[in-house]
């Protein structure tokens with residue numbers, strides 16, 4: 001193994017890079033439509049509960065594992081408990097990460113294409129007034145989605161190959177502030193549309209009658225996916241942290257920014273959707289179909305469309321960087337390959353395995369198993385099965401394998417205080433494992 005590990009240049013650098021991972025398509029593309037399908041505000045409240053009671057405590061623990069282990073997502077567990085097989089948790093994380101990147105790169109490629117279309121003025125003036133048809137024919141094209149997916153993977157690999165400080169940290173330091181400013185501009189634009197109040201009410205006033213166990217499970221999956229939890233991401237990024245990094249405060253900041261961007265995305269999307277009388281539960285094409293339609297009815301719509309798709313692209317890019325880094329850190333250290341070699345190798349394999357995902361809407365649309373395409377299977381297995389399961393193992397490792405007192409000792413260095421430790425200990429040992437098991441059993445219909 002290679003022992004000269006890189007470190008983050010600044011503490012803000014770590015926070016922005018981690019927030020860059022968390023904030024992504026999950027917030028801007030996925031959150032509004034699962035919230036829309038789950039009944040709006042009631043879903044949002046349940047989601048917030050999961051984020052605070054399950055997400056935040058697990059994130060603190062995951063960062064601590066990385067900083068203690070000082071290795072990739074799998075070997076950090078080994079460094080802490082070499083005699084027990086807990087490193088399986090890390091391995092599951094790396095596998096789910098890899099699988100997520102396979103389909104994530106497809107949608108991220110779509111956002112790149114839509115940004116270029118909007119920026120060159122071809123999105124809104126397209127002769128097809130039916131944006132649904134335009135989107136459908138793009139994603140089902142025999143090879144166009146693969147080209148955009150490849151372009152995206154090349155950009156991501158170029159950044160990751162540069163390393164932690166010069167690549168990941170540097171680019172997040174530039175891209176994340178740009179993203180925040182653009183999102184605020186868009187939110188102001190959307191909130192000043194007439195009739196937006198109704199959209200706000202849908203988003204902010206809870207109606208619990210639409211809450212079912214499926215909605216609860218969707219909220220849990222959304223919390224894990226959106227926070228990039230239990231994927232080994234925080235172990236990997238945490239392993240580049242110095243001992244004076246205040247882990248609980250950083251985790252709090254990352255969660256805050258992630259929720260903030262999801263809420264801002266909701267504030268952008270719901271008022272606009274209601275203003276133009278569109279069904280908020282309209283599903284995954286909300287961003288690609290509904291939005292162009294909305295922009296084409298708006299003064300300066302072309303400009304706002306370009307800004308909007310640039311935002312979605314930036315958010316997706318910084319998350320894709322983190323997804324690749326988890327795999328690269330593993331390949332780089334385990335197989336003792338140079339970072340550059342490891343990056344291009346991992347990028348290429350992701351692209352090859354991800355190819356069927358890109359073709360799932362066109363030539364391979366009929367290749368289904370139990371009604372799911374290859375794309376759906378990657379999404380379902382990684383986000384809905386592997387992540388919550390790895391989350392359960394993670395909680396058990398922190399609470400019973402590594403032991404809370406040891407986590408506290410790792411967190412409390414150089415004068416840092418872990419003030420909420422008693423509460424954290426109770427959540428990690430009892431509440432989180434029990435909650436995850438109940439939701440799991442319910443989802444497979446056992447209780």
Ligand code: PHE
Nearest residue numbers: 022024025026027225226228
């Ligand atoms: N959290 C990212 C998003 O919301 C996706 C992601 C999942 C990134 C897992 C890294 C690891 O888009």
